[in-house]
Amino acid sequence: MINCRKKNRGDLAYVGLFILMLLVHMPWDVISDDAVNLELELSWADYFVRQWRENGRYFTDSLAYMFLKGPLLVWKVVDSLLYVLLAKMAAYLLGKDRFWDIVCCMMTALFPFEYMISAGYIATSANYMYPVLCIVLISACLKKLYVEERITLRQGICVILATMYSTNHEQTGVALTGGLICAAVCLGRRERVKKPVFAGILYGEMALALLCFGISFFSPGHLGRMQSVVEMEVWLPQYAQWSTAAKLYRGYTSTVAVLFFQRQDLVTVFVALLGALSFKRKAWAGMIPLIAVTAVKIIGYDRFVVFFPYSRGMPDIDFLENGMAPGIALALSAVIIGCTVWGLYRAVTNKGRLAVLYVLLFIAACTREMMGFSATIYASSFRTFTCSLFAVLMGNLVLIKEWMEEGENQLCRMYLVIGLTAGIWMGR
Numbered sequence: 001m002i003n004c005r006k007k008n009r010g011d012l013a014y015v016g017l018f019i020l021m022l023l024v025h026m027p028w029d030v031i032s033d034d035a036v037n038l039e040l041e042l043s044w045a046d047y048f049v050r051q052w053r054e055n056g057r058y059f060t061d062s063l064a065y066m067f068l069k070g071p072l073l074v075w076k077v078v079d080s081l082l083y084v085l086l087a088k089m090a091a092y093l094l095g096k097d098r099f100w101d102i103v104c105c106m107m108t109a110l111f112p113f114e115y116m117i118s119a120g121y122i123a124t125s126a127n128y129m130y131p132v133l134c135i136v137l138i139s140a141c142l143k144k145l146y147v148e149e150r151i152t153l154r155q156g157i158c159v160i161l162a163t164m165y166s167t168n169h170e171q172t173g174v175a176l177t178g179g180l181i182c183a184a185v186c187l188g189r190r191e192r193v194k195k196p197v198f199a200g201i202l203y204g205e206m207a208l209a210l211l212c213f214g215i216s217f218f219s220p221g222h223l224g225r226m227q228s229v230v231e232m233e234v235w236l237p238q239y240a241q242w243s244t245a246a247k248l249y250r251g252y253t254s255t256v257a258v259l260f261f262q263r264q265d266l267v268t269v270f271v272a273l274l275g276a277l278s279f280k281r282k283a284w285a286g287m288i289p290l291i292a293v294t295a296v297k298i299i300g301y302d303r304f305v306v307f308f309p310y311s312r313g314m315p316d317i318d319f320l321e322n323g324m325a326p327g328i329a330l331a332l333s334a335v336i337i338g339c340t341v342w343g344l345y346r347a348v349t350n351k352g353r354l355a356v357l358y359v360l361l362f363i364a365a366c367t368r369e370m371m372g373f374s375a376t377i378y379a380s381s382f383r384t385f386t387c388s389l390f391a392v393l394m395g396n397l398v399l400i401k402e403w404m405e406e407g408e409n410q411l412c413r414m415y416l417v418i419g420l421t422a423g424i425w426m427g428r
Helices: 002-025 032-038 044-054 058-068 072-094 098-109 113-117 121-148 153-166 170-191 196-217 220-227 230-235 237-241 244-261 265-280 284-299 324-347 351-373 381-404 410-426
Strands: none
Touching: 002 072, 002 098, 032 058, 032 121, 044 058, 044 220, 058 072, 058 121, 058 153, 072 098, 072 121, 072 381, 098 381, 113 121, 113 381, 121 153, 121 170, 121 196, 121 381, 153 170, 153 196, 170 196, 170 351, 170 381, 230 237, 244 284, 244 324, 244 351, 244 381, 265 284, 265 324, 265 381, 284 324, 324 351, 351 381
């Protein structure tokens, strides 16, 4: 009876998330790139070849095109279900406790879905959200292989398809290949004797990801897009004068301006969890990011950032031209990052979990920092933070996992997370 009640509680969480996602999706319409693609009179195969030749996103854009040719309501239902699947796979990665079903659904609900508007809802989802989903699916299958030392043919096919899809986008391609390399270095060497099948498949998956990413990167469309100056002339003509140092600088400033100096609920949860864990373990450096983020919110986000005429509504930090406040923001961002890294080291006692957190934060940083090397650093808008924010989301779950080892009553832990999430939702 008790186990059945717990199972129903977890299932209700997924039903609630699906209903919430459906309500979020209902006002969405065909706009921007979706509207342009809808006017094309091409077969799916012709469109696939077109994307192979023109921009290299032959899987992601072609899936969006396929959804566009069907009823919009079908896509809304499927897309809502995919968010539920994302939460369910994340819960599987954390453990079998029904507590994780509820927590993962609540964390997924904190993603800023308004970011999906910038290139059209379907195109943005296919290019940014679905590749992240594929990475989580690959991780879940690798965990199953590690635990059970076997994988079904269907799961193997899903991993291959997910690898091909996620590596068809630059940001998630970097995230997947980088994460697999880290896993191969940390786990493969250690498990080669105890779990040779797992180690072998892990190395094979890493090789497959590198191969697929290489094919995508060197496809005619992607190479042509990299060499083209059309996007630069349209969106950011001054990009031609940027040095490598300037690109790194702009990648950094445009990233921290959004993560630390705009409202980001997932980042707020992360620094709150880190601050609470640091307070409990007397690792005082880990409390500084929470204090800094809170102070910025109280003072006002717009006091710390600038909006360039060419940044299309994207905030940035300009230490050289816009006075003291952006300079303070630049220094404060360095303090937040430094104290987060050191605070995690002091507060997280499980070294394997600490390594996972560092990898997730590294992925969150690099997948957005790399936009400094694109002339669409501003034109691509907030959707380029999708991979970063989902990495932060997973970091939140790992921190909650660390907190659970303290032995507090599970009901108290659940109320803590529910209260934190509900408070953020009410403030939206």
